[in-house]
Amino acid sequence: MGIFRFFAKIYLFYPLTDFFLFMSVSTLDIKVTKVAKSRIAELDQSNIQFGKLYSDHMLVAEYEDGAWKSAEIKPFENLSLSPATTFMHYGQAIFEGVKAYKDPEGNPMIFRPYDNMKRMNRSAHRMAMPDVPEELFIDGLRQLIDIDRDWIPTAPDSSLYIRPFMIAVDEFVGVKPAEKFLFIIITSPAGPYYANPVSIFVQDQYVRAFPGGIGFTKAAGNYGMSMYPTMQIRKMGYDQILWTDGFEHKYVQEIGTMNFFVVIGDKAITPDLKGDTILEGVTRDSVIALLREKGVTVEERQISIDEIAEAYKAGQLKEAFGTGTAASIAPIAKLTYHDMLMELPPMTEWKIMNELKKGLSDIRYGLVADTHDWMLKV
Numbered sequence: 001m002g003i004f005r006f007f008a009k010i011y012l013f014y015p016l017t018d019f020f021l022f023m024s025v026s027t028l029d030i031k032v033t034k035v036a037k038s039r040i041a042e043l044d045q046s047n048i049q050f051g052k053l054y055s056d057h058m059l060v061a062e063y064e065d066g067a068w069k070s071a072e073i074k075p076f077e078n079l080s081l082s083p084a085t086t087f088m089h090y091g092q093a094i095f096e097g098v099k100a101y102k103d104p105e106g107n108p109m110i111f112r113p114y115d116n117m118k119r120m121n122r123s124a125h126r127m128a129m130p131d132v133p134e135e136l137f138i139d140g141l142r143q144l145i146d147i148d149r150d151w152i153p154t155a156p157d158s159s160l161y162i163r164p165f166m167i168a169v170d171e172f173v174g175v176k177p178a179e180k181f182l183f184i185i186i187t188s189p190a191g192p193y194y195a196n197p198v199s200i201f202v203q204d205q206y207v208r209a210f211p212g213g214i215g216f217t218k219a220a221g222n223y224g225m226s227m228y229p230t231m232q233i234r235k236m237g238y239d240q241i242l243w244t245d246g247f248e249h250k251y252v253q254e255i256g257t258m259n260f261f262v263v264i265g266d267k268a269i270t271p272d273l274k275g276d277t278i279l280e281g282v283t284r285d286s287v288i289a290l291l292r293e294k295g296v297t298v299e300e301r302q303i304s305i306d307e308i309a310e311a312y313k314a315g316q317l318k319e320a321f322g323t324g325t326a327a328s329i330a331p332i333a334k335l336t337y338h339d340m341l342m343e344l345p346p347m348t349e350w351k352i353m354n355e356l357k358k359g360l361s362d363i364r365y366g367l368v369a370d371t372h373d374w375m376l377k378v
């Protein structure tokens with residue numbers, strides 16, 4: 001082949017490959033293979049233990065050669081992977097947490113999944129992983145929840161927890177960004193998360209996130225690194241860590257798997273997201289919107305543990321709570337910082353959180369109009 005014809009061929013071929021790559025994402029067909037027999041009888045609605053039981057089906061999609069190649073909803077089953085699979089060694093792995101609810105008529109609805117998709121793609125970008133297109137994340141999720149709709153529990157405060165995740169699956173132990181990925185969605189019925197108000201230890205020895213790091217992502221490593229400090233504080237009788245910044249160990253960031261709010265006087269204050277150290281919670285955003293609608297002043301700004309301690313001493317620390325998909329809104333009973341124990345007033349005296357929690361819950365269970373367009377019908 002003459003040199004001119006060779007280059008002409010590449011020139012002609014390239015737009016074509018782009019076209020086929022585009023086609024393979026935008027028209028991705030999701031194959032469906034259903035279970036022969038449902039395991040739904042194993043679900044005891046009166047005793048749901050978080051993360052113990054998984055629904056009948058899962059979605060698995062494969063990414064290779066720069067495109068999502070296949071997607072299938074199939075019976076929940078173990079994966080078979082080489083021990084050399086890259087994410088097992090280097091942690092190129094990200095995940096999301098979403099929930100589906102049933103309205104009073106029994107229609108399934110998913111809470112703000114577009115926000116989780118956007119956050120997943122922010123995590124993917126930082127972790128050198130491919131974007132998950134809407135055709136896969138949203139359409140796949142809808143189909144999966146539709147098929148497993150009977151797994152959405154209807155007992156009070158119950159929901160179906162949805163775990164989308166992506167892992168790098170090159171069979172290669174060399175350290176390099178992977179080229180093959182799996183995107184998977186599994187789901188698991190969930191009851192109320194924390195039975196009692198939580199006890200929090202303010203951590204100023206270990207650090208969760210630094211500027212320039214991955215604190216704003218839901219990368220697996222953020223959670224792996226928290227296990228040892230969490231184990232230590234559990235031995236001391238606390239439930240969760242409130243992380244402080246990595247430079248001065250002074251400004252509070254977030255709790256285990258929740259964003260953090262305090263009510264000082266009549267203002268709600270939550271750490272801002274200006275840096276890249278705090279996960280942008282979907283519940284946090286919803287809570288801020290609902291509080292502002294109620295006329296509560298919400299300040300998104302840096303807040304130091306000293307400011308919280310001063311407010312406590314002055315009798316102005318009125319409420320404190322965490323917000324997150326798993327726990328929804330979790331009231332805090334106590335905050336311990338060094339040898340200072342800050343005990344919050346009895347929850348019956350709280351003016352903000354109780355109403356807020358009910359307001360959010362009513363939207364999720366379709367008991368009030370969804371004026372924010374947060375609920376996606378399946």
Ligand SMILES: Cc1ncc(COP(=O)(O)O)c(C=O)c1O
Pocket residue numbers: 097254255256257258259279280281282283284323324325326
């Ligand atoms: C570290 C961290 N912060 C905050 C949150 C709360 O985020 P969301 O409300 O989107 O669940 C989570 C849970 O997803 C989390 O893992």
